[in-house]
Amino acid sequence: MKNREIAELLYETADIMEFQQIEWKPRAYRRAAQNIENLGEDIEKVYERKEKKGLTEIPGIGEAIADHIAEYLETGKVKKFEDLKGKAPSGTTELMEIRGLGAKKTKRLADELKIKTVSDLKAAVNAHRIRRLEGFGERSEENIARALRNYEKSHSRMALGKALPLAEEIIFVLKTSLKTSLKTELGSKTPKIDLSKLIYTGSLRRLKETIGDIDILAEAEGEQVGKVMDAFVSLPAVGQVVSKGNTRSSVILKEGPEVDLRVVPPESYGAALQYFTGSKEHNIELRNIAQREGYKLSEYGLYEKASGKHVAGKSEEEVYRKLGLEYIVPELRENRGEIKAAIKKTLPKLIDAGDLRGDFHLHTDYSEGRASLETMVKKAETIGYEYIAVTDHSRSQRIAHGMEIDTLKAQWDEIEKLSKRFRMKILRGSEVEILKDGSLDYPDEVLKKLDIVVGAVHSGFSSTEREMTGRIVTALENRHLDILAHPSGKLLGKREAYAADFGTVFETAAANGKVMEINSQPSRLDLNDELILRAKEYGLKFCISTDSHSVSDLASMRYGLGQARRGWLEKEDVVNTYPYSRLKEVFKKLRD
Template sequence: MKNEEVARLLREMGDLLELQGENGFKVVAYRRAARSVESMKTDLEEVSRQGGLESIPGVGKAIAAKIDEYLKTGKIESRERLFRETPPGMAEMLSISGLGPKTVSMLHQKLGVSTIAELEAAAREHRVRRLPRMGPTSEKNILRGIERWKKRSERIPLGVALPIAEEILGRLQKVTGIENLSLAGSLRRGMETVGDIDILATSSSPEAAIRAFVELPRVEEVLMKGATKASVIVDETVQVDLRIVDHRSFGTVIQYFTGSKEHNVKLRSLALSKGYSLSEYSLTRVADGEELFFGREEDLYRHLGMEWIPPEIREDRGEVEAALSGRLPRLVEVSDIRGDLHVHTDWSDGLHTMEEMVSTAQGFGYEYMAFCDHSHGLAIANGLAAERLFEKMELIAGLNDQVEGFSILVGTEVEIRADGRLDYPNEVLEGCDVVVASVHSSYHQREREMTNRIISAMESEHVDIIGHPTGRKIGEREAYEVDLERVLEAAARTGTAMEINAHPSRLDLNDRWSRRAKELGVKLAINTDAHSTCGLSAMEYGVKTARRGWLEKGDVLNAFGLRELLSHLGRG
């Protein structure tokens, strides 16, 4: 669906023309055409095929020709020329909240400002406040807008975006007349980072729904407010978009805005092969132009001859072919998880006691939990010497006698030293129910050294799981150099499980490598690595990553019941 793309391009052209001091009527014409295209409920490409572009309100012959050019070639030459003629930094300055073409043009003419960096310097040197209709407040707002722009250019971690989205959804659910509330975009697909938060809904009173949205307590700035769409900023930098759509088209609209682009291209191609043209609003029979509307995604997929495809795997990685042949996996769900096999307590660097962690885990309906405090080599994390670990084992035995319907497993997160040796000798490890082996130091080893280091740890008969296998922290630390293909092949050979660390800053292994592990027959454990009772709730992020990796219940170690788990670990 090109409607929004074309509307954005037309709006851009209007802004660039205004920057260059073009005739005001021409500027207004482009913006009016952009609004009309954006509000259309029919596919612009279909309108073009029928020769109806000039029938769109505000779209005359010249603009229609430019739209047709874009639909046929993917670009508008006059737009490209406008960009070439405009200093690049000035066009970028339009992305600063509160700065329109007139203000940017004035700043350029009066202060010689042509880039965001130059604008920031001018504001910090208090040169902006000396301009007409500007002042200290304007200067402050510009600096705040620049800071937001800098942060907004970074993608938002799943663990930040999802709680914000869920709170907003919860508030909107209480608004009379709003129905079919749903996340869309990369957040619905469970990607580890997202650009912004997209929400779709239907409503019998769209304008009231939009008004309720922009007036939510968390909203700090309203970027755009229309009859059926609004964009706001929350938490300083997070953009949230709400679209109100027709109930009868909700199925096709949510499918389109969920993506991914690659999945949508594949679906459109499939539809064409079956004699249909698929847009965000309907499925149109090419032969006679009859439009079919779907209020539910499931009905759209079914009409195309396939199973409904879970959002997490819509990446054009074989899911369409699997859905057509009835071979989609039954993806693991949070309700399948029976316990957590990597949890820390106040014995090392955790915040809460074992009793407090157990109580919280029971609230999740878990059957078991493995306390895997750090080994003594990680002194910075108050790692346990062997004597303390033995003391802890005795305490766990006593707790197990007191707790009904729940099993506490003796575990450790043992450090894999730089030479591949483990931090505890075999006689200590053999007393544990669960051994998670992890790398926390010497991250800068070469790929061969790091790979051999991890494989050496897996050769130990006592190591059950490799924790956070690449060591990455999203947005903070890159993965260390490691040949994961070799590691996974060794895991398949030794029967070692790989961890999907559910902490939202890790999500390690990622989706692609988790799927590769599954292909090789390697089991995975979705663990929270929780250091507090609150940390246990991170399980949902790990499950989303597992689902993106096509994992099923049988692929996940901690989806096993206790008896099956212990048998698999050789402790049964």
């Protein structure tokens, strides 16, 4: 699908327009990009079916933008956008991706310090030239330096939310290509390629927050290996073929990341899958066990050291079983005690997608969401949820169109009406700002009427550890707060976690019966696995929520689920696996 490609093109164009001080158009282009991202169907098919008229039926896309999209779909570029890029300094859009550098600051840096690239910016920071500019100063320079480090870190690794759909798309297209070619070539014969065993490996399979390259494994033998390699390097998404061999090929996609494909025979597939999934530390410990048991373990299989006989390798389960271990799921393979547990047969039964009954963090167009309350409810019910909480922003979050009390009460009226039409429980909630002194953004008489209060920090990220810890602890001691949302405040690649004593935070939360959120937004994944493991030691309960701002965001639940599994969580640890009757015991304000 070209949806992501076109959305990114519109976002980039909006940035350039903003830099060139074209006032109202950037907002329109960003709105169009958001709607294309959330379209839910292939924009190419929309265009094929209805041509330009179909494009204008997409919310936020008028005649002019529809013309540009049609031109891109027809020719692969948009002349107007190319002209705009030509007039903007090279590197402008890249600079504006750095947190805190909007169009105005980027333009000042370009005009006054001749900073046109990320390298220029890094040199200026190191030479302390930015602090000399009027209106910037030492603090601004330090903030830019921190944002620059985060930018460089994020661009050396890819966020899970981008890598996983990309890997799935590559594998889907590769499977489709192979199915077509094999059917043409072999007719009714059985091919020697098991397409069900085309799978991504590495840190992506372990569902880490960020990954480096995308690694894919396939099973094939004989002349079919070449067929797989030919199809792989010929994928439409490939921008450059780095290498092509009999067992491994590497390409760089047009979108940027490198993708490696390895092809192994059936007898080695399981061993290779285990080896290339990692982690390195997990694999070292497994090899140590193999040596103690008189075996040699590699990506080719498990062999008897004395005779060289191949004794396991067709499947991962076979390898673990032969070594005397329970099968260890990929998310646990970090050498954090999982091997000892597998030896003792005491591995946790991790939470699964089918265990989840609801979502406690949803935004609608009452605040900064992009869909109506009814639309969000309809989609949640089609997922099969038993309950959801509607949690639009509270009043102090003006940038997010936070709701005044009158608007909040109007939303309650709509929730009451919708509750009569849908079988699902629709809970009255709010993402309530935790103010600087730790108090909550609505008065007690409003908070006590909410079914669920999700408390969150959205400001003051540069506070000291003592200040931030005190702020959060005060909020956790408020009897009306139920859930602490995105508890560390980080944004992947853009903002580090704020300084806070999480031991004190978790201890206070446990003492007051509060729930820790695992925020599934791909840009957050907060709590991450390490903090989940720490929080679990305090006996805390968790919820996995999407923080959805659109219908399509509801599908991001899988990213938070991945972090929960990496954090060793079981069904009982996560309150939105409970039936509604039991949930009322957790959030005592809930009423039928």
